[in-house]
Every structure is written in structure tokens, then in C-alpha cells.
Amino acid sequence: MRQHRITMACVLGIMFVLTVFSGGLQAQEKKISAKLGDLLSPDHPHTRTWVYFAERVKEKTKGNVEIQVFHSGQLGNQKDMYLGMQTGSVEMAKIPFSVATEWIPECKVFDLPYLFQSRNELLKVYESPYGKKFFNEKFLKQGLVGLTWVDDGVRSIYTHKPVRKPEDMKGLKIRTMSSDIMLQTITEMGGIPNNLSWGELYLALQQKVLDGAENCPVLFYTSKHWEVCKVFSLTEQFWVVLPMFASKKWWDTLPQDTQTQVREAALDAEKYFVKIYSEDESKAIGWLKEKGIQVVTDVDKAAFEKKVQPVYDNYVKKYGKDLLEGIKAAAKKK
DSSP states (O other): OHHHHHHHHHHHHHHHHHHHHHHHHHHHHOOOEEEEEEESSSHHHHHHHHHHHHHHHHHHHTTTTTEEEETTTOOOHHHHHHHHHHSSSSSSEEHHHHHHTOOGGGGGGGGSOOOOOSSHHHHHHSSSSHHHIIIIIIIIGEEEEEEEEEEEEEEEOOOOOOOSGGGTTTTOOOOOOOOOHHHHHHHHSSSSOOOOOOOHHHHHHHHHHEEEEEEEEOOOOTTTGGGGOOOOEEEEEEEEEEEEEEEEETTTTTHHHHHHHHHHHHHHHHHHHHHHHHHHHHHHHHHHHHOOOOEEEOOOHHHHHHTTTTHHHHHHHOOOHHHHHHHHHHHOOO
16 A cells, blocks of 8 residues: 555655656647737738748747738837837837837937938938947837838828929928928928828828828839829938837847847848848839839929928927937947
């Protein structure tokens, strides 16, 4: 009887060990899934970059982390996704600096017109102490972990008539992003600004509720706004920065080695983005011309730059000039 009890105790002990070991294996094998949100269509370079990023994450983590890319505003608008990352209901999203200005006023500097002249200047600022401070301090305090960035090229006016000088903007109702600096810029350029949501814009242009909008050639093409606006004028007033973030609440649940792998995948995605966007950007004007769009190149940009000077005066009055001068210097650094 005593030996029977000992045997039973051994069996139960072995079963306990096996259960714990099995549970440990299951915990190790449990896959991590995350949502990554964007407003743009599947064929846009941004969405294609996130798909590539998801593939690289899966490869680097040996299938342990699965990123699901939600395009076309499936997770809500940009503000919804920003707040979702703060609460942890959205794991990852691309958010323009202009959306974050409500919580981080310093981000307003990136909305200033004619601030950058090229993607190379943007990259210099991103890699500078200024860019790192935003990623490692400003956004982190908001519960967001900066992983990488994209841009959408230089933005210009599209409407139903050529815009070569400020006088040509008079009376035109132009949609821009919900940024007080961008809205003031359109006013100073001569137009009437409107911050209608992106998802409602096509119908508003089609029904002539608005006369036009402003964006880059690639997005003008992929959004099919060329179907309702037949003139694209290269005013080139904004160059928007769009970081991709992870929710800190979600990020902190990841093992350290997984965090490293995700960051490595983000760096790969950054290089991939520059490659595919540059390729699309070089072809976009040609695509538009094939669709019968008039592309206006003889724009008096000097006149527009002069007209928007009050935007800079207003910015400096409110926020000072130190950050602005620092970013200008970083952009021009050789």
C-alpha cells in the first residue's frame, strides 16, 4: 500500500512537471498579433511599405509576430488611431506630425510652408538630434514609440484652373490638412481653406462643394482626384512628415529581442519606402499627363513664398525661433 502511494505520488509529480513544461512551451509558442493602420489605399507606397514591414517582421521573428495592415481608414481617421494607440486598442499606425500638434505644439514647425526642399533634407532632420528628441522624448511622453517615418512628397494645388501666382488662388475653396498653420498658409496664398476629412474629399470635389485641394502628385493619382480636378499646379508649399508609431502599452508587452527585431524591420521598411516612393514619384507626372491632366510648371514660387511670410511671423511670435532655426540648420547640414 505504501509503495502504491509512492508510485502514485511519482506519477502525479511527473504529470505536474509535464503540465508546467507544456504550458511553458505553449506560452513560448503563442503568437503575437498587431494591427497597423493607415488612411491610404492598398496601391499607395505607404501601404505597400507597411505590407513589406509586416513581411520583414514575420521573417525576423520566425513567424512569432504577425502584423495585420489595415488600409483606407479601416481603423478610423488619424486622430482615432492616435488616441487608439494611447489606450492600446490600436497597436501601430502612421500619423502625420500635424495631427499630433494638438498634444505636442512643437510639431507645428513641420507644417510650415516651403520649409524643406527635398526628401534628403527631411532625412537629415529625422536623423538629427531634433528628430531623435521628438521620437525618443516628445512622442514617448504621449505613449507612442517612434519606429520609422515616411513622407508623401511635396504638396501642390490641384483644382479646375491653372494656379501660377497668388492672384489665381483668389476665391478658390481649397482643402488642406487640419493644421492651423496649413490653413493660414492657404489663406495667405490667396485661397479659402477647408479641412474636410480625407474620406469625404472626392465627393466634395465631384459635387463642386470645394474647388480643389493640395497634395503630392502620387497621392493625387492614387486617390483618383484627377477624375474631378483637371489641373495640377506645382506650387510645392508643404513637405509633410509622417512617422509610424507603436502603442507604448503594446510595445512594453514585447520581449526585448522581439522589440529589436521589429526595429530592424522598421529600418528595412524605411529603405524600401524611399526606393519605391522615389520610383513612383518620378513617374507620377507622366501618369497624370496620360490622364489628360494639365500640369502647370511655370509657377511663381517666389511670389508664394513672399505671401506666406506672415505664417512664419505668427509661428515665431507664438513659439519662438530656436526650434525653427535648429531644424533649418539640420536640413541644410552637409
